Structure formats: structure tokens, C-alpha cells
Amino acid sequence: MSSDAATPSLLQFAGDAEGEAALAEARRQIEICNACRYCEGFCAVFPAMTRQKAFSDGDMTQLANLCHNCRGCYYSCQYTAPHEFDLNVPGILAEVRQDSWSRCAWPAALGRVFHRHGVAVAAALVTGFAFLLLLIQSLRPEAGQGFYAFLSHNAMVAVFLPAFLLPLAALAVGLRRYWREVGGSPLRGRHLVAAFKDAAVLRNLDGGQGQGCNFEKGDRYSNERRFAHQATLYGFLLCFAATSVATLMHYLFDMPAPYGLFSLPKLLGLSGGLLLCLGTLRLAMLKARGERDLGAPRVWGGEMAFVLLLFFVSLSGLVLYAASGTAIGTGAVSWLLALHLGSVLAFFLLTPYSKMAHGFYRLAALAREAQQREAKP
Amino acid sequence: MVGRSLVETTWDVVVVGGGNAALCAAITAAEKGASVLILEGAPKPYRGGNSRHTRNFRCMHRGPLSVLTDTYEEEEYFQDLLVVTKGKTDEGLARMAIRESEACLPWMEAHGVRFQPSLSGTLSLSRTNAFFLGGGKALVNAYYNTAEDLGVRAVYEAQVVHVGLEDGRFTHVEVELGGETLRVEGKAVVLAAGGFQADIDWLARAWGPSARNFLIRGTPYNRGVVLKDLLDQGAESIGDPTQCHAVAIDGRAPKYDGGIATRIDCVPFSIVVNRDGQRFYDEGEDVWPKRYAIWGRLVAAQPDQMAYAIIDHKSIDLFMPTVFPPVKAETIEGLAQRLGLPAPALKETVEGFNRACREGTFHPTELDGLATEGVSPEKTNWARPLDTPPYYGYLLRPGVTFTYLGLKVDETARVTGQNGRYANIWAAGEIMAGNVLGEGYLAGFGMTIGTVFGRIAGREAADHVL
Ligand code: SF4
Ligand code: SF4
Numbered sequence: 026m027s028s029d030a031a032t033p034s035l036l037q038f039a040g041d042a043e044g045e046a047a048l049a050e051a052r053r054q055i056e057i058c059n060a061c062r063y064c065e066g067f068c069a070v071f072p073a074m075t076r077q078k079a080f081s082d083g084d085m086t087q088l089a090n091l092c093h094n095c096r097g098c099y100y101s102c103q104y105t106a107p108h109e110f111d112l113n114v115p116g117i118l119a120e121v122r123q124d125s126w127s128r129c130a131w132p133a134a135l136g137r138v139f140h141r142h143g144v145a146v147a148a149a150l151v152t153g154f155a156f157l158l159l160l161i162q163s164l165r166p167e168a169g170q171g172f173y174a175f176l177s178h179n180a181m182v183a184v185f186l187p188a189f190l191l192p193l194a195a196l197a198v199g200l201r202r203y204w205r206e207v208g209g210s211p212l213r214g215r216h217l218v219a220a221f222k223d224a225a226v227l228r229n230l231d232g233g234q235g236q237g238c239n240f241e242k243g244d245r246y247s248n249e250r251r252f253a254h255q256a257t258l259y260g261f262l263l264c265f266a267a268t269s270v271a272t273l274m275h276y277l278f279d280m281p282a283p284y285g286l287f288s289l290p291k292l293l294g295l296s297g298g299l300l301l302c303l304g305t306l307r308l309a310m311l312k313a314r315g316e317r318d319l320g321a322p323r324v325w326g327g328e329m330a331f332v333l334l335l336f337f338v339s340l341s342g343l344v345l346y347a348a349s350g351t352a353i354g355t356g357a358v359s360w361l362l363a364l365h366l367g368s369v370l371a372f373f374l375l376t377p378y379s380k381m382a383h384g385f386y387r388l389a390a391l392a393r394e395a396q397q398r399e400a401k402p
Numbered sequence: 403m404v405g406r407s408l409v410e411t412t413w414d415v416v417v418v419g420g421g422n423a424a425l426c427a428a429i430t431a432a433e434k435g436a437s438v439l440i441l442e443g444a445p446k447p448y449r450g451g452n453s454r455h456t457r458n459f460r461c462m463h464r465g466p467l468s469v470l471t472d473t474y475e476e477e478e479y480f481q482d483l484l485v486v487t488k489g490k491t492d493e494g495l496a497r498m499a500i501r502e503s504e505a506c507l508p509w510m511e512a513h514g515v516r517f518q519p520s521l522s523g524t525l526s527l528s529r530t531n532a533f534f535l536g537g538g539k540a541l542v543n544a545y546y547n548t549a550e551d552l553g554v555r556a557v558y559e560a561q562v563v564h565v566g567l568e569d570g571r572f573t574h575v576e577v578e579l580g581g582e583t584l585r586v587e588g589k590a591v592v593l594a595a596g597g598f599q600a601d602i603d604w605l606a607r608a609w610g611p612s613a614r615n616f617l618i619r620g621t622p623y624n625r626g627v628v629l630k631d632l633l634d635q636g637a638e639s640i641g642d643p644t645q646c647h648a649v650a651i652d653g654r655a656p657k658y659d660g661g662i663a664t665r666i667d668c669v670p671f672s673i674v675v676n677r678d679g680q681r682f683y684d685e686g687e688d689v690w691p692k693r694y695a696i697w698g699r700l701v702a703a704q705p706d707q708m709a710y711a712i713i714d715h716k717s718i719d720l721f722m723p724t725v726f727p728p729v730k731a732e733t734i735e736g737l738a739q740r741l742g743l744p745a746p747a748l749k750e751t752v753e754g755f756n757r758a759c760r761e762g763t764f765h766p767t768e769l770d771g772l773a774t775e776g777v778s779p780e781k782t783n784w785a786r787p788l789d790t791p792p793y794y795g796y797l798l799r800p801g802v803t804f805t806y807l808g809l810k811v812d813e814t815a816r817v818t819g820q821n822g823r824y825a826n827i828w829a830a831g832e833i834m835a836g837n838v839l840g841e842g843y844l845a846g847f848g849m850t851i852g853t854v855f856g857r858i859a860g861r862e863a864a865d866h867v868l
Contacts, residue, residue: 063537
């Protein structure tokens with residue numbers, strides 16, 4: 026990277042003055058950090074920053090997505106307000122990161138709406154319920170076992186396959202945009218391995234030495250957020266695995282649902298659902314305690330709504346399971362099924378436009394960081 | 403409200419100041435069972451005095467210790483100190499501090515301080531200095547949390563204006579808090595309120611009127627109020643009252659509190675001119691870590707206490723980035739204009755300098771002997787012509803780090819008055835650093851003094867009371 030003036034803007038802000046102001050402010054702060062470097066030991070952002078003297082817009086996008094908002098560099102900084110340097114690195118990087126997700130989202134307008142507005146997320150959720158309820162009532166199959174008694178397997182596939190694949194396609198477009206913006210070179214397997222390794226333990230949220238982050242306890246370190254996040258992440262992955270295994274069993278081995286308690290899909294799904302439920306609940310509690318100004322306050326509502334949506338997905342799934350095992354009337358089950366599947370539907374469709382997208386961009390940022398580390402350790 | 407609960411108690415140990423030394427004393431005393439009150443003059447976001455701006459701790463070690471590699475023995479450490487102080491140190495006290503530093507590091511870790519390998523660009527210190535994860539403010543935070551957990555009471559914006567003495571005994575402090583002046587009583591006191599470098603009037607009286615143009619690198623709260631009060635009451639002083647440690651820093655830095663980020667490391671690769679566009683000293687005399695301190699004085703001696711370091715494109719990546727981007731232009735005249743320097747004079751200086759440069763091998767990280775010929779003052783290393791645009795310029799001003807005047811103490815950190823040692827007054831940190839650091843500075847040694855004497859003061863004060 027040349028140390029000359031920053032390369033011309035790669036980004037099309039399309040008159041987004043707010044976004045440009047955030048970028049300029051982030052650059053100002055990062056240049057101060059680059060002259061100081063006290064926080065080098067906390068995370069990958071600081072070593073990445075020291076590889077250059079001037080920061081292009083793409084560099085800023087990359088640094089912002091590498092930041093995991095551990096807040097260590099805020100509480101340790103001798104230049105936070107009221108000092109005239111007025112540093113709040115986690116806050117400004119959160120703003121830039123948020124802008125990058127909105128900008129890269131496809132279509133971008135959806136990104137702007139759902140990232141910001143908890144109400145929009147709630148509306149999507151209600152729409153999801155209503156749709157499922159309508160479906161269940163109008164397409165009630167003649168016969169079928171378990172939940173398929175309410176909605177046939179084929180109908181479920183017809184709804185959820187596109188609801189799963191379309192957001193993935195949208196995400197792929199977004200990630201491509203991201204990769205071009207940060208100037209990524211062709212991806213190799215080892216870069217992805219490095220990214221997954223970091224994400225697996227949330228290395229950038231461990232404070233650099235395993236003491237954790239400064240999210241909810243001010244200048245004291247704590248691993249609570251890291252653990253809550255990983256419970257959520259692994260819970261989600263277990264649930265996802267349960268569905269995948271069930272799909273395989275259905276098509277490959279001709280073993281359709283319902284499955285018994287000690288079947289693989291149920292074991293995975295139950296443990297995943299519990300983890301997800303506890304993880305998201307804890308995340309929401311911690312989020313209520315953390316200082317909002319050290320994140321991006323304008324999306325606090327959208328983020329919180331998303332965590333709660335995920336909580337609702339897991340909780341409704343668990344309740345549904347419990348209810349279907351008992352002698353509760355089919356009426357209740359059909360309602361619960363609509364609630365659960367409706368929330369799952371909303372969750373899937375919102376993935377590219379909600380906080381859920383962060384996981385994908387983070388992985389991209391970590392993979393890009395692995396590339397850059399290779400080129401210039 | 404806060405005030406009432408302070409005056410109702412007679413505290414075992416009152417600690418005046420809220421930086422590293424104060425916290426080490428408070429924690430040590432509290433662990434011995436004393437009731438401890440910290441009176442910090444700064445508001446909470448600025449707590450910690452100059453410790454907020456520190457980054458490492460110079461530590462003796464006879465084998466690998468925590469993040470420190472190899473060994474750094476007492477003798478080498480002491481010789482390093484002798485070099486910078488030119489012998490202005492108390493050998494007994496200095497050696498004691500050096501020896502004690504080895505036990506301090508594990509103590510610091512046990513009380514919440516986290517260390518990390520030396521930062522990028524500071525490889526030369528990886529054997530001698532242990533760096534704090536997150537810097538000095540992280541250390542200060544850790545100590546405040548530890549102190550809080552031990553039941554130490556810390557009050558902010560509590561400026562001690564007078565230390566009450568009766569027959570060589572400390573009785574109380576007068577402290578300004580929330581618009582009132584309160585009398586807070588204690589059985590022992592530890593004075594750890596720093597030097598006087600933030601009192602510009604005092605600095606100007608001591609150094610001369612040009613000191614008004616100096617920048618203060620550290621906290622604006624070290625105004626020497628407690629130091630002056632004690633000296634006025636007859637405490638013995640130590641250290642040259644007219645001297646301060648000043649380095650050349652970015653002239654655009656804030657008046658106070660600019661800290662580490664305002665340093666400028668480009669001088670060896672530059673020519674440095676004054677307001678009139680004239681060079682005045684050999685920029686390439688030695689590697690920068692050995693020269694940055696003298697440049698504070700050199701710049702202080704120039705008109706308006708300002709100077710300008712000028713480099714060309716060849717050198718821009720050879721030093722640590724600066725806190726503000728440099729002034730940049732395609733021509734020397736253009737640069738002169740932007741910096742507010744006389745263009746013809748600067749052009750002449752640069753041309754004269756360029757003519758004096760010789761062919762040779764340039765080596766940025768060692769003394770390369772690439773010297774000028776036939777220009778005065780000469781540049782004895784790294785002399786390359788300024789001929790590749792764009793050109794860059796940095797305004798330099800003297801930045802004061804600390805002052806040397808302090809309270810005389812003995813090896814138990816007890817303060818000395820007219821009639822021998824006071825019965826129950828101890829001092830630690832910058833307020834007594836002049837006992838061991840009479841001149842110059844050794845990176846990370848301020849934290850060593852603060853930690854060693856802070857712990858001793860806390861222990862002695864608690865032992866005295868309990
Ligand atoms: S956040 Fe503050 S302390 Fe940390 S590197 Fe940046 S300027 Fe330095
Ligand atoms: S908030 Fe944490 S992860 Fe983000 S830059 Fe600061 S130290 Fe790194």
C-alpha cells in the first residue's frame with residue numbers, strides 16, 4: 026500500500042453524505058491509532074492497520090468488518106472524550122461496518138430498512154405467521170404424519186426451499202461486492218480455514234489474552250458475550266444440522282419425519298434449540314446492559330429485534346416439540362406450527378438484510394485478513 | 403454529600419493523587435488492612451495522571467520473565483541509568499529501585515495488569531521493557547478495579563490544596579471538592595500527585611518566558627500544588643528546579659495531554675529548519691531513540707520555539723506514522739508557502755544541503771556515515787538530497803514530559819523535612835522521581851519508580867498505622 030494520499034473512492038455513496046462523513050471520521054480516528062498503537066494486542070484490527078499509513082475507503086471497510094466490537098480499545102484509550110481527539114473506535118467502526126452491510130446488500134433498499142428498524146423486523150415476523158397460518162388452513166392435507174398432518178411435506182419444501190436459497194443468492198451478491206470493495210485477491214482454501222478457525226473461538230472477542238471483552242461491564246473484562254454468542258452460533262448450526270440430516274434421511278433413506286427422541290435429527294435439534302434459546306436470551310440481556318454509543322446506536326433496535334426473533338424461533342420450536350409430544354389439541358399445534366414456521370420464514374428471508382448477515386461479512390473479512398497477513402505479516 | 407462521608411472518618415492512609423504510584427500505594431496499604439482514601443484531582447475520565455499515557459515498565463530480570471526475553475541484570479540497568487542521567491542519581495536508591503522492579507512485575511500481574519510483547523516499532527525495548535496490553539490507561543483501570551474490590555475509596559475532582567502538619571506529623575489534608583474546602587483527617591499520608599509541568603506560569607518562572615510556547619504532553623492536572631505546599635512548609639527538595647524533560651513533538655498537538663501519538667520520528671531522515679528557513683543542528687547525529695530528547699531543547703532555543711522537519715518522498719515510509727497527516731506540496735516553494743516559511747530562504751537551504759550530499763549507501767536503521775560535505779551545520783548520517791516530490795513538512799514544538807523538582811525521600815519513601823524525616827509522610831512517583839532521575843529519561847523508568855516507591859510507601863504507611 027502506498028503511503029500517498031488515499032486512493033480515490035471505490036464506493037458509490039449515491040449522495041449518502043452520512044456514510045461519507047462516518048468514513049472520514051473513522052479514517053481520522055484510525056490515523057491517530059496508527060500513530061499510537063497501544064491497543065495492538067487486543068484484536069486483528071490493529072496489526073492490520075499498521076500495514077499502511079494511508080487508508081482507502083476499501084481499507085476502512087475491511088478494518089470495520091474485522092472489528093468485533095469488543096470495546097477494549099475504547100476503555101483503554103487515553104484519547105476518549107472529553108479529550109479533544111474524541112476517540113470512540115468501536116463506535117465509529119460499527120457505523121462504517123453497518124454502512125458497508127447496507128451498501129453491499131442486494132437489493133440495498135431492504136438492507137437499509139431491516140438493519141435499522143426493529144419494527145420492520147416485527148412486521149416481517151407477523152407477515153410470516155399470517156402467511157403460514159393461511160397456508161395451513163387452506164392447504165390442510167388429507168393425510169399425513171406428525172407436522173405433515175398440518176402442512177404436507179411438499180408444501181413445506183415449496184415454501185422453504187426458495188426461502189432458503191434466495192437469501193443465500195442475495196448474500197452471495199453482497200459478499201462479491203464486499204470482496205471487490207476491499208480489493209480481495211482470489212480466495213484459497215487456507216484463507217477460509219484461517220477465517221473459520223478465528224470464528225470458531227471468536228478469537229477477536231477474547232481481548233487478545235482470553236480475558237474477554239468489555240461489552241457489558243465497562244472497563245472490566247468479561248467472556249459472557251463471547252460465550253452467549255457461541256451458544257447462539259453453535260445452537261444455530263446444530264439446528265441447521267438437524268434439518269439437513271432430516272432432509273437426507275427423507276430423500277436418501279426414505280425415512281420421513283416424525284422422528285423419535287433418540288433419532289439424530291431430534292438430538293441435534295433439541296440440543297441446538299436449547300443452546301440457541303439460552304444464547305439469544307443472554308445476548309439480549311447483555312445488549313440491554315452495554316453502552317449503546319460504543320456500537321451503532323441507530324441500528325440498536327434492528328439488532329435487538331433480530332436477536333429476539335432468533336430467540337423466538339428457538340423458543341417456538343421447543344414449545345412446539347413439547348406440545349406435539351403431549352395430548353394438547355391439534356388446534357394448538359397448528360397455531361404453534363404456524364408461529365414457528367412463520368418465524369423461521371421471516372428469519373431466512375431477513376438473513377441478508379439483518380444482523381444475521383454479519384457472520385458472512387465477518388468471515389469474508391477474516392479471510393481477507395488471512396490473505397493480507399500472508400502478503401505482509 | 404460525598405464530602406460528608408469523607409470528613410466523618412479518620413482514614414488510616416490518605417493517598418493524594420490517582421496515578422500508578424498512588425494506586426500501588428493504596429492497594430498495598432489496603433491489602434495490609436488499612437482503610438484507604440484516594441484523592442484524585444482529575445475527573446474520572448482523566449484519572450491516572452501521566453500513567454494514562456505510559457506504555458511500559460522497565461524491569462530487571464535474571465532470566466526470561468513474563469513477556470520479557472533473555473536477561474537484564476542490575477548492573478546493565480544501572481549503567482543505562484547512569485548514561486541518561488550523566489551521574490545525577492542517588493546510587494543507593496536507584497539500585498534499590500532496580501532490584502525491586504523484578505518482584506514488581508509478578509505483583510502487577512497479580513493485581514490485574516496484563517502485559518503484551520513489545521509493540522511494532524519498539525523491538526529495541528523487547529528485552530528491557532514489559533508493555534501493558536492496551537497501554538497505561540488499561541493499567542490504571544485495572545488498578546482502580548482492584549482497589550475498589552479491596553474497599554479503597556476513590557474520589558475524583560478532589561484537589562488537595564494543603565497538607566496539614568503539626569510538629570512534623572501529618573494530621574489532615576484540605577481538599578477542594580464540589581465547591582467546598584473540606585478537612586479530611588488521616589493517620590498517614592502518601593503524596594503521589596506528580597510534578598508541576600502543567601502549571602505554565604511556574605514553568606515560565608523556572609525555565610524562562612519561552613516556556614509559555616511549550617506543549618505539555620501529559621495531564622493538565624499535574625500543577626504541582628501539593629509539591630509546592632510541602633516545599634513551602636519546609637520539606638527538603640531534590641532535583642533541578644529549573645529543568646524539565648522536553649522532546650520535539652508535532653507542533654499541531656493539543657496544548658495538554660497529546661501523549662504518545664504526537665511524537666515525530668522523521669528527524670534523522672529530514673532537514674530541520676527554523677522559522678527563517680535555516681538549519682541549526684546535525685539532524686543525523688545519532689539514531690532517533692538516542693536523540694529525540696535533545697531536540698526538545700534545540701527547538702525550544704529557536705525563535706517562537708518552533709521548527710520544521712522537511713523530507714521528500716523517498717523517506718515517507720521510513721518512520722512511524724504521525725498523528726496528523728504532514729503538510730504536502732510538489733515543490734519546495736509550495737511547501738514553504740503552506741508551512742508559512744520564507745520560500746527563497748528555504749529553497750536556498752535545500753539547494754545548499756543537496757549540493758553537500760555525497761554518493762554512498764543509505765541505511766535507515768543504523769548509523770550509515772552518509773554525511774554532508776561543506777555545509778554548516780553538517781548532517782553526519784542519512785544525508786540524502788531532497789529531490790523527489792512530493793515534499794512533506796512537519797511543524798515541531800517542544801513537548802514537556804515531566805519536571806525534575808521533587809521531595810527528598812529515603813529508601814523507605816519517607817519524606818524529609820527540616821528536622822529530619824517526617825513521622826508519617828511518604829511520597830512516590832513523579833513527585834519524588836528526581837531522587838533517582840536527576841537528568842534525562844530512560845523509557846519505562848518512570849513506571850518503575852512509581853511502582854517500586856508506591857508499594858514501599860503503601861506498606862510503610864500501613865505498618866505505621868496498624
Ligand atoms: S484506541 Fe486509543 S489507545 Fe488504542 S491505539 Fe487507538 S489511540 Fe491508542
Ligand atoms: S472494539 Fe475490540 S475488536 Fe474492535 S477495534 Fe477495538 S479492540 Fe479491536
